Amino acid sequence: MRKYAVATFFFVAVALWYSAKTVLAISSIVTFKEVPLTIIVVAPSPVAFMHLPPSPGQSSSLQVASISSYDTPMGILPPTIIAQSAGQQGAVPVKFLTKPDPTSTYLHEIPINTTITAQQGTTTYVTCPYEMYAYYTTPYNVTDWGYGTTSTGTTGAFPILNYPQASDLAFVVTAVGVPPAANATYTNFSNSGSPGQSTFTGTAGEKQTQCINLKLTVPKTQAVGTYEALIQYNLYST
Amino acid sequence: MRRIVLGLGLAIAATLACGGYSDAEQNGAAKATWKVLPSINASVTPNYQTGFGPQGGTGSGSTPAAGSAATLDGGYVDFGTVVAGYQYVYKYAAQVKVMTNDALGYKVFAEGTSEFTGTLGSTVPMDSVLFWMLSSSANTQYSNATPFYTTNNTGDIPTNGGNNLTFASGPPSSTLIYSSSSQGTSTQDFDYQIRVPDTVAQDTFTAIVVYTAVAN
Numbered sequence: 001m002r003k004y005a006v007a008t009f010f011f012v013a014v015a016l017w018y019s020a021k022t023v024l025a026i027s028s029i030v031t032f033k034e035v036p037l038t039i040i041v042v043a044p045s046p047v048a049f050m051h052l053p054p055s056p057g058q059s060s061s062l063q064v065a066s067i068s069s070y071d072t073p074m075g076i077l078p079p080t081i082i083a084q085s086a087g088q089q090g091a092v093p094v095k096f097l098t099k100p101d102p103t104s105t106y107l108h109e110i111p112i113n114t115t116i117t118a119q120q121g122t123t124t125y126v127t128c129p130y131e132m133y134a135y136y137t138t139p140y141n142v143t144d145w146g147y148g149t150t151s152t153g154t155t156g157a158f159p160i161l162n163y164p165q166a167s168d169l170a171f172v173v174t175a176v177g178v179p180p181a182a183n184a185t186y187t188n189f190s191n192s193g194s195p196g197q198s199t200f201t202g203t204a205g206e207k208q209t210q211c212i213n214l215k216l217t218v219p220k221t222q223a224v225g226t227y228e229a230l231i232q233y234n235l236y237s238t
Numbered sequence: 239m240r241r242i243v244l245g246l247g248l249a250i251a252a253t254l255a256c257g258g259y260s261d262a263e264q265n266g267a268a269k270a271t272w273k274v275l276p277s278i279n280a281s282v283t284p285n286y287q288t289g290f291g292p293q294g295g296t297g298s299g300s301t302p303a304a305g306s307a308a309t310l311d312g313g314y315v316d317f318g319t320v321v322a323g324y325q326y327v328y329k330y331a332a333q334v335k336v337m338t339n340d341a342l343g344y345k346v347f348a349e350g351t352s353e354f355t356g357t358l359g360s361t362v363p364m365d366s367v368l369f370w371m372l373s374s375s376a377n378t379q380y381s382n383a384t385p386f387y388t389t390n391n392t393g394d395i396p397t398n399g400g401n402n403l404t405f406a407s408g409p410p411s412s413t414l415i416y417s418s419s420s421q422g423t424s425t426q427d428f429d430y431q432i433r434v435p436d437t438v439a440q441d442t443f444t445a446i447v448v449y450t451a452v453a454n
Contacts, residue, residue, distance in 0.1 A: 031297065031299075032297045033297055033323075034296055034297060034380075036325070036380045038382070089280065089448055089449060089450050089451075090280060090281050090282025090283075090334070090448075090449045091282065091351075091446050091447065091448045091449065092282055092284045092331070092332045092446070092447045092449070093284075093307075093313075093315070093444060093445075093446050093447075094314065094315045094316075094317075094354075094430070094444065094445050094446070094447060095305060095307055095314045095315070095316045095317065095442065095443070095444045096305075096316070096317035096318070096319075096320050096432060096434070096442070096443055097305065097317075097318065097320065097441075097442045097443075098319075098320055098321075098322055098434060098438045098439070098440055098441060098442075098443065099319055099320070099321055099322070099440055100322050100440060101298060101322050101323045101324070102299060102321075103299065104322070104323060104436065108323060108436060109323070109436075110436075226382050228380050228381065230380055
């Protein structure tokens with residue numbers, strides 16, 4: 001009986017050690033980058049309109065409204081911008097000192113066109129709005145999740161939203177210069193925070209640049225406006 | 239101005255009254271009119287509130303802090319050291335105060351006098367780097383923001399707050415940052431945002447944003 005107990009203890013200890021080792025390996029993050037996207041939601045355009053003939057006795061021509069904007073009592077001079085005697089202007093000098101990103105060697109974004117315009121109630125496909133470069137000396141895993149997302153059940157902001165709702169933004173990875181196939185399967189961005197999901201992986205020493213192609217689904221009820229989507233990419237050494 | 243016009247009116251009246259066409263008493267009237275030109279005064283204060291400075295650069299490995307050229311109520315909007323490829327928001331960057339007697343209010347425009355220029359000679363386009371937002375506690379380095387553009391009036395805008403600027407055709411509408419339709423005194427606060435390109439050279443870059451207030 002005692003032998004069994006010792007063996008069980010030994011087995012559990014080994015399992016715990018291996019589990020901890022695995023967790024440590026997974027959690028060995030090298031760096032992360034945030035990729036902002038601008039989403040502009042617009043109202044659908046009218047498909048067509050019909051020009052109705054004028055009713056009898058009604059003119060079909062539209063009159064251009066005449067607007068006068070003279071602001072002088074005499075009404076002689078057209079409006080002009082007049083330099084003021086004092087205090088009209090002020091200035092703000094702006095300054096910054098740049099330094100290179102020390103971890104861009106391992107992971108960075110290559111933006112191409114990260115502003116997406118889409119109509120309400122439509123699905124928009126965007127081919128390679130940005131690329132992700134990754135490299136590391138050991139095998140690695142690049143993961144993603146929507147920045148600021150949680151699984152607490154709160155609604156979240158369009159378009160990433162929060163778990164358990166599916167994100168309105170999805171992606172598929174392709175090689176640079178290769179558009180997604182017509183039947184490509186898009187994956188919704190993970191929206192429950194860490195640990196997210198795997199975007200792509202690499203072998204030790206592999207340098208690669210991948211296109212991130214997007215699919216944006218805009219609900220009919222989504223208000224017209226400009227939205228921000230923020231994707232966090234994480235490089236893990238495995 | 240009003241005194242001059244009134245003086246002219248009185249002089250004309252006196253001339254009409256005294257100019258002798260005959261010995262008979264002459265009566266006449268002169269109508270004196272004048273207009274009050276709209277006047278406007280504006281001032282801009284960088285770093286207008288305690289707590290000014292940059293935030294953001296998440297993931298860059300360094301903590302942003304205002305540079306030494308930034309001082310409360312003055313100096314530069316100095317982002318300090320920023321990392322290529324990252325974005326930052328600068329809180330309490332600029333406060334614009336406008337006072338006008340124009341019943342129609344005013345407009346305020348903002349333009350860069352040049353692109354960002356480095357000490358080593360390289361330049362960075364202003365409209366791809368520097369952005370503005372109406373000040374809000376919710377603003378982040380990723381918030382929607384509008385770019386500053388460099389002026390089309392090259393050579394006209396004096397550096398750092400000169401006066402008596404005359405535009406040939408007015409500041410372009412793309413540089414309008416806010417307006418008011420009433421007279422009086424008002425203030426508007428702004429946060430700035432910087433989006434540092436990946437490929438930017440390692441250097442110190444500077445530029446000047448000029449605010450111009452125009453009566454409607």
